[in-house]
Amino acid sequence: MSAPILWIFIPIVVSFFLFFLHNQRFLSVIIGGGTSALLALFALTFKIDRVFPLGPLSMEISSTFSVLGRNFIITDNERVIIVILFAMGAFWIFGSQIAGTNSFFPSIVVAIISLFIAALSVQPFLYAAFIIEIAVLLSIPIFLQRGQPVKQGILRFLIFQTLAVPLILFSGWGFEVAPSSVNSEAINRQSVILLMLGFGLWLSIFPFHTWLPLLSEDGDPYSAGFIFSMLSTAIFLFFLEFFNTFTWLHDQQFLFSIVLVLGTIMVSLGGLFAAFQQSITRLFGYAVMVEIGFSLLALGLNQEIGWRSYVLILLPRLLGIAICGLAIANWKKQNFTLGIDSFKGQFYKNPFSMIGFIVGWFIFCGLPLLPGFPTKYPILIGVAEINFNLLIFLMLGLFGLFMAIFRFLAVIFLKSDQTEQIRTENLLQKIFFSIGSILIILFGLFPGYLLTPFLIILDAFPNLK
Amino acid sequence: MEGFIQYLPVILAAISSLFLYVFKKWRWNILALGFIYISAFWMVLQLWPIGLAVVKLITGWMAAAILGSSVKEDLQTIGREEFFEQRFKFVLVILIWIFTFSITQQISEWLPVPDSIIWGGLILIFMGILQFGMSIRPIRVIFGLMTTLAGFEVLYAGVEKSVLVAGFQAMITLGIALVGVIFIQQEEEEII
Numbered sequence: 001m002s003a004p005i006l007w008i009f010i011p012i013v014v015s016f017f018l019f020f021l022h023n024q025r026f027l028s029v030i031i032g033g034g035t036s037a038l039l040a041l042f043a044l045t046f047k048i049d050r051v052f053p054l055g056p057l058s059m060e061i062s063s064t065f066s067v068l069g070r071n072f073i074i075t076d077n078e079r080v081i082i083v084i085l086f087a088m089g090a091f092w093i094f095g096s097q098i099a100g101t102n103s104f105f106p107s108i109v110v111a112i113i114s115l116f117i118a119a120l121s122v123q124p125f126l127y128a129a130f131i132i133e134i135a136v137l138l139s140i141p142i143f144l145q146r147g148q149p150v151k152q153g154i155l156r157f158l159i160f161q162t163l164a165v166p167l168i169l170f171s172g173w174g175f176e177v178a179p180s181s182v183n184s185e186a187i188n189r190q191s192v193i194l195l196m197l198g199f200g201l202w203l204s205i206f207p208f209h210t211w212l213p214l215l216s217e218d219g220d221p222y223s224a225g226f227i228f229s230m231l232s233t234a235i236f237l238f239f240l241e242f243f244n245t246f247t248w249l250h251d252q253q254f255l256f257s258i259v260l261v262l263g264t265i266m267v268s269l270g271g272l273f274a275a276f277q278q279s280i281t282r283l284f285g286y287a288v289m290v291e292i293g294f295s296l297l298a299l300g301l302n303q304e305i306g307w308r309s310y311v312l313i314l315l316p317r318l319l320g321i322a323i324c325g326l327a328i329a330n331w332k333k334q335n336f337t338l339g340i341d342s343f344k345g346q347f348y349k350n351p352f353s354m355i356g357f358i359v360g361w362f363i364f365c366g367l368p369l370l371p372g373f374p375t376k377y378p379i380l381i382g383v384a385e386i387n388f389n390l391l392i393f394l395m396l397g398l399f400g401l402f403m404a405i406f407r408f409l410a411v412i413f414l415k416s417d418q419t420e421q422i423r424t425e426n427l428l429q430k431i432f433f434s435i436g437s438i439l440i441i442l443f444g445l446f447p448g449y450l451l452t453p454f455l456i457i458l459d460a461f462p463n464l465k
Numbered sequence: 466m467e468g469f470i471q472y473l474p475v476i477l478a479a480i481s482s483l484f485l486y487v488f489k490k491w492r493w494n495i496l497a498l499g500f501i502y503i504s505a506f507w508m509v510l511q512l513w514p515i516g517l518a519v520v521k522l523i524t525g526w527m528a529a530a531i532l533g534s535s536v537k538e539d540l541q542t543i544g545r546e547e548f549f550e551q552r553f554k555f556v557l558v559i560l561i562w563i564f565t566f567s568i569t570q571q572i573s574e575w576l577p578v579p580d581s582i583i584w585g586g587l588i589l590i591f592m593g594i595l596q597f598g599m600s601i602r603p604i605r606v607i608f609g610l611m612t613t614l615a616g617f618e619v620l621y622a623g624v625e626k627s628v629l630v631a632g633f634q635a636m637i638t639l640g641i642a643l644v645g646v647i648f649i650q651q652e653e654e655e656i657i
Contacts, residue, residue, distance in 0.1 A: 067629065068629040069628065070629045127630070130636075133640075134633070134636055134640060137640035138640070150603040150652065152601065155601070155603060158610070159610065162641070165637075169625075170621070
């Protein structure tokens, strides 16, 4: 048995099986979620390339699997990434039971997660761009809702993600041939431009950010949340591999300066747009924009603290997006108009989803005692040391996020005479939001115990230390 | 003479992408898409062995067939081609041809591919971008993406010759066609 078979090919087979079970929703959620949870558990316990006893027998999971002359390699250092992806996959699939996504969601989620793992393990690593594109194509059906036409957000998402692939592949090729070329400096320069354009399109970096709020509004918000969190995680990890492989990129100070500025623009614009936004779904898109901005800032620091923050910020973001996405989907299912003003007195009807959303949102804001604070604080300090002026814009962005949530808080606690005291949340919803909120608070209270172990991810990228 | 033959697939790519962009008749569009993949195959044939290059032709035709089979009769008559719109589009296409020709030389300085192929690839890429950049109809976006990716595949064939890459590209081409089918069906409220 090899690791790629266990964590890539078996889940793809399971997702294929689930595709035909899509009419039996509960069963497909149980099988899909259970498979994801089980694979996360395997990744947590089984060591790769080491023999371990299994009763009277022994077993070894090898790291390599070859297809058409190319290798898929999952090393022992990458197990934590697999744990995170599959554990979050389980959360998203089980959550879909209360979020009201379409019936293909569990099968597609399992397939997409295994494709992301394939993308992170394929050698040469540039082929990951193809695999991520396949995952993007596979994700399209989960945004579609019965009776709704195909809207702009979905189309833009598809266009931008597809256009990124050629740019990334050509930039990677350029970096590979540049050292042996007589025109190496020019090729490197052009490759850097292609790389930045490619990642800009992929990660919806300004000015290609327009699909983020559109997708969360036009598509199903829960499915959009899944793509926002998992796709950006996979791409950011791919980005790490890029910098790990082409180490000379670390010396390109102009590149990191541009990344810092882009990160600042993302945070400040995302925050400002959020501050004046009425629609909760669009608000969600802007929060994701801020999060992507923080990852860019961590990258732009180009120091060990930056790389550490880059990895540490991934997990709180996953949790924040998951719980906010679930809350919005839950409200949409109840036929809310999803404008902030329509949430008047809703805290008394939907207290658990409201608390979940607020806790998730405060992660994006970087509120102390929640995991957003210990992960964003070092980034802010690092940016201030490099350029204090940027910090002012970052504060403006964070202030915008706070303003958005305070506007929301002001509305949800308003109690009118007509406010009905009927609680609309069922037991499953209460359990989900409670577990999510408690988990987030625990991560915030004990980041040293619960977050820092994930720094082991950096061991998979030795050149970044 | 040999130089002219090298440019034949480029001419085919230019004319078929022009037809795909300017005309709205469904049967013509699918036919134009089929010709785009013939031109892409012809260009890739100069860089890859025939066994590998033919994958592009087959998957392209399969994708065109998938899209063609999902179109209902009533959709085929949507929109009356307006002469002014077509004229405007034609001028845009001429500009794109000139633009791509003017940047071919620059790109050939760092891309180890014959000039004719670079021009052909660029024409397809920019015609695709023009296609999805000027329409909000899902199926036009799909046509645009397929044209752009066909152009990219032509250029990328010059730098990477791998069976796995050909496989991935085929999967993406077919995947986009399938997404196109889902879009068409969704508009008709048949699935999801």
